Amino acid sequence: MADPRIAMVAGETSGDLLAGLLLDGLHARWPQLQSAGIGGPRMAERGFDAWWPSDKLAVRGYVEVLRHYRGIVAIRKALRSRLLAAPPDVFVGVDAPDFNLDLEADLRAAGISCVHFVAPSVWAWRPERVAKIRRSADHVLCIFPFEPELLARDGIAATYVGHPLASVIPQEPDRAAARAALGLDPQAPVLAVLPGSRASEVQYLASRFFRAAALVQQALPAIECIVPAVPALRPAIERAAAEAGMAGRLRVVEGRSHAVLAACDVTLIASGTATLEAALFKRPMVIGYNMHWLSWRIMAPKRLQPWVGLPNILCRDFVVPELLQEACTPRALADAVLRWFDRPDEVETLQARFSALHDELRRDTPALAAHAIQTIFER
Numbered sequence: 161m162a163d164p165r166i167a168m169v170a171g172e173t174s175g176d177l178l179a180g181l182l183l184d185g186l187h188a189r190w191p192q193l194q195s196a197g198i199g200g201p202r203m204a205e206r207g208f209d210a211w212w213p214s215d216k217l218a219v220r221g222y223v224e225v226l227r228h229y230r231g232i233v234a235i236r237k238a239l240r241s242r243l244l245a246a247p248p249d250v251f252v253g254v255d256a257p258d259f260n261l262d263l264e265a266d267l268r269a270a271g272i273s274c275v276h277f278v279a280p281s282v283w284a285w286r287p288e289r290v291a292k293i294r295r296s297a298d299h300v301l302c303i304f305p306f307e308p309e310l311l312a313r314d315g316i317a318a319t320y321v322g323h324p325l326a327s328v329i330p331q332e333p334d335r336a337a338a339r340a341a342l343g344l345d346p347q348a349p350v351l352a353v354l355p356g357s358r359a360s361e362v363q364y365l366a367s368r369f370f371r372a373a374a375l376v377q378q379a380l381p382a383i384e385c386i387v388p389a390v391p392a393l394r395p396a397i398e399r400a401a402a403e404a405g406m407a408g409r410l411r412v413v414e415g416r417s418h419a420v421l422a423a424c425d426v427t428l429i430a431s432g433t434a435t436l437e438a439a440l441f442k443r444p445m446v447i448g449y450n451m452h453w454l455s456w457r458i459m460a461p462k463r464l465q466p467w468v469g470l471p472n473i474l475c476r477d478f479v480v481p482e483l484l485q486e487a488c489t490p491r492a493l494a495d496a497v498l499r500w501f502d503r504p505d506e507v508e509t510l511q512a513r514f515s516a517l518h519d520e521l522r523r524d525t526p527a528l529a530a531h532a533i534q535t536i537f538e539r
Contacts, residue, residue, distance in 0.1 A: 163192035164249035164537060168199060168208070169239070169263065171217035171256025173357040173390060174433035175278075176200030178303075179254040181324040182277060183208060185526025189534065196248075197239065211239070215392065217259055232259065240266055247272050250536055253297075254278065257289065264296035273536045277301040277529065279311060279318065290314045299536055301529050304474065305520060319532045322523025325433075329418065329440040331518055338422035342386065342413065349383045349501060351376060352424035352443075353410065354417065354434050355397065357390050361430050364450045366397055368490055369428055370404035375494035377409060380501065385410035386424070388417035426500045428493060431468050431482070439471040440518050442511040445480050446496040447472075450488045474517055479510055 166186065170179040180202030186193050187206065196209035198217065204210055212235055240263055243251065250273045253260030257280040264274040276297040280289050293300065293316055300318040302308050308318040339346050353373050355366040373385045385406070389397045391414045401407055413420065417434065421427060421441040429435055431449040438445045447469040469482050481496045483489070500507060 163190040163194070165194045165196075166533075167197045167243055167248040167251045168195055168203070168254060169197050169217075169252075169256060169260055170199050170203060170214050170254040171259055172214055173200065175255040176202045176214050178277060178324055179203050179208075179252075180206055181328070181526050182252070182254070182529050185528075185530035186533065188526065189530045197243075197251075198235070211242070215390075217256055236263055239263065243267060243272065244270055249273070250275060250533060252277055252533070261289070261292050261296040265292070268296060268298065273298050273539075275299050275301060275533055275536060278303055279307045290316075299532060301532055303521075303525075319528065320523075321528040321532065322525045323436070323521040324525040325437055325440055326518055326521035327523070327525060329437065329518075331515065333422040333441050335422060338419045341419055342411075342416070342423050344384055344386065344423055349380055349426075350424045351383055351385045351497065352420045352427040352429075353385055353387045354420075354427060354429040354438075355387070355400075356430035356432065357393070357434070359393060359396065361432075362393050362396050362400065365430050365448060365488075366400035367404055368450060368488055368493065369430075369448065370401050370406045370410070371490035372428060372493035372497065373410060374405055375490060376497050379494070379498055386420050387412045388420040389414055391415070426497055428497055431484075433470070435480075436470040436474075439474075439514045440521075442514045442518075444500040444507050444510055445471070446493055446500070447480060447482045448488045448493055449482075449484050471514070471517075475513060479513055 168179055170176045176199060179199060183203060183206040196211060198212045198214055199208045199210045200214035216235060236259060251267050252275045253264050255278040268274045274297050279300050279302045294314060300311055300316060302318050302320045303323040305320050308320050311318040336346060344350055351373060353369050355362050355369045377383055387397060387410055389412050394412060394414060397412055401410060421438050421443055424443055427438050427443050427445045429438055429445050429447055431447050435447055468484060471480055472478055483492050
């Protein structure tokens with residue numbers, strides 16, 4: 161077919177990264193491809209026309225979503241009207257299932273083909289979404305190898321395309337080069353602190369994480385602490401660091417999370433896609449998460465597995481510690497971080513496990529995803 165027009169929605173930093181890689185595959189197949197919708201800077205670099213920025217949708221947790229509900233619904237309504245008035249050849253919803261699945265259902269009912277990139281984790285949370293996925297998506301692009309079979313049981317067409325991060329992140333990261341690029345001491349122990357890429361995550365996690373980092377510094381005075389920050393969240397992160405007594409005792413850099421993960425020895429990290437990035441960088445980690453108490457009360461009963469962190473889910477074991485909600489205290493976080501520095505043999509075992517996971521997830525994701533989308537056009 162002629163170069164298609166594709167509408168896309170990516171709802172946060174991780175979605176912007178995934179969508180940018182998908183656009184690489186689509187442009188390789190259709191150089192004059194037109195794409196527009198909701199996206200971030202990585203998508204814009206590929207010529208994407210962002211009608212709204214992706215950070216408008218970067219909210220997690222029931223209570224937090226309620227605070228932004230009217231604005232998010234207004235955006236979805238305006239986007240739906242715009243797409244129905246000038247239908248694209250295909251709509252691709254990238255993650256953000258609470259926003260995208262309802263939109264996809266409306267577009268599909270109007271005859272617009274819909275692809276959902278990143279299967280909602282019905283195997284971990286909210287199995288009631290299965291019926292919504294079946295109604296909303298013509299095809300699902302899966303980033304984990306076990307997902308297509310699970311979706312097929314419910315009559316949902318799906319393709320495993322690998323996890324794009326597994327191709328972006330080298331199998332053997334260059335720690336020395338990353339430290340040189342960031343101006344870190346090549347010999348000092350380094351702790352990377354990643355309190356999340358959403359305002360709500362920074363609100364609930366940054367203070368805990370920085371107080372934990374202060375305790376780690378007390379135990380290891382030579383340690384260097386570094387924080388990669390989403391630019392819009394840097395002021396909030398710096399305020400939280402100052403309140404925790406860490407002003408001048410840690411470095412905040414804008415973006416550069418991959419360089420920071422490559423450079424560190426251990427990371428204290430919010431649950432989410434970043435934990436998988438840390439695993440692909442073969443870094444031991446401590447996963448923490450805290451949210452509004454009511455959001456936690458609503459979400460906790462919906463858990464289907466004992467794990468929350470992606471490395472643990474994919475390894476089917478608690479290979480790294482998870483400290484959630486009430487357990488996510490500065491002291492507990494600091495003690496878990498210090499254990500990694502005290503147990504090099506366990507670090508070596510973990511790195512071997514993460515290397516095997518990396519091999520399993522590495523595929524030519526842009527090409528596989530573009531081919532799956534092409535089959536939708538040709539159907």
